[in-house]
Amino acid sequence: MKKTILLSAVLMFLLSCGNNEKIKNETDFQNQDLFSQTKTGLKKPFKKLVFKKLEDISDSEELNLELLSKVASNLKIKYSTIRIRETSSINYDDKTTFFVLTTVEKNKKILKSEEEGEVGNYFQRKYLFVNREDGSVIAEEFDNNLGYYDNEAIRFSKSHILKDLVYLNETTPAVAFYTEASASSRIVLYSEQKFTLLTLDNNEIKKVLYEYPIFLTNGDSNGSGTFQIETLETGMSFGDQKTNGYYDLIVTKNFSYEEAVESDPENGIEEHSNLKTKKEAEKLKYNGKEYAFHRDDRHRFLE
Known part of the structure; x- marks a missing residue:
């Protein structure tokens, strides 16, 4: 009888210890889960999209x-x-x-x-x-x-800083801004917006992307209703892959060509217009110093 009581007491003790350990483990798991949620809540979410269209950009x-x-x-x-x-x-x-x-x-x-x-x-x-x-x-x-x-014939606009910082990875912020260069002429149709990303690294300015063309127009006009113009507009976002610690940049390029001719009855020319479009994409990888790229000034439509 005493042996049975003793055995029951030992069994109850072991069950009690098991339950306590189970409760402790569940509590630790819940605390860890809460800690993880807290850290996630405090961590700034990584935003892949820099801008989809230029018209969507908000300035600081x-x-x-x-x-x-x-x-x-x-x-x-x-x-x-x-x-x-x-x-x-x-x-x-x-x-x-x-x-x-x-x-x-x-x-x-x-x-x-x-x-x-x-x-x-x-x-x-x-x-x-x-x-x-x-x-x-x-x-x-x-x-x-x-x-x-x-x-001078070419002038530069104010450098427009984007409203939000851009994160090159989960922890590295960069300032993003663009500046427009344009010709003060009604005959020469030229304007270009150049995009730059820079960071503060050990109290030094580091340009990780410098003057990438995100908008470009080239063409000519007679100052009235006749003109031909080629335009490049881009979008920019980060890809899923990293190179040397920073996410790759994906640039979508939208080319368009517009030609308009005003009527000239004396020479038998009727008014007409023409529009063509083309899409391309480019991936920019960080080489440890900058997002390297080769400037491409080839026209897709203009001869």
Whole structure:
């Protein structure tokens, strides 16, 4: 009898221990699952689409003028030389802000001018990462490709920063912006939007994609109703594969060609128009330094 009671007590004890261990394991699993959900909730989701169409792009509206004034002081330049309407910014993280700064130098001597001593207003573009508190400069770099005189045939627009940062992988943010170059002519139909991605790497500016053409028009016109024009419009997203730590970039290209001729009764020409389209795609891989690409200026329709 005592042996039976003792055996029952041991069995109850073992069952109790098993239940406690089971409860402990279930609790640990639930806690781990909750922890995983919390981490997932805190982690910024990776967004593959950069933009589908150019018309869908939203620009950053951030521009802290008080911070910009501090930046000018730290750069030792006059605040009045900054072209506010051609300057844009975005908060890079909780401590850092990025600026594309446009300044103007008035009456600067024009280099390679046919007339000696000729001067003009020179517009210059600079990239800046600054401290959000005091405006101290963390990294800076001029972009000489975007510098121009106000009397040149080709001019550059404000550099438009995309509203949201672009993530090259799950943890690496990049600033995305585009700048338009255009000809001030009714006869020569040319405009181009160039797209750039850059990051802050060890307090240095790193251009991982530089001046990729995302919009391009080429053609000519008689200034009235007759013209022929070829247009390239792109979309951009990240693929599923990584190369050297960054996701591959997938670029979709939409080419279109439009020709319009106005009527000329004297020469027997009737009014007519023609439209052609073509689609292509390109994959850009990160080579450890940048997303390398070969600029393709081939016309698909124009001769």
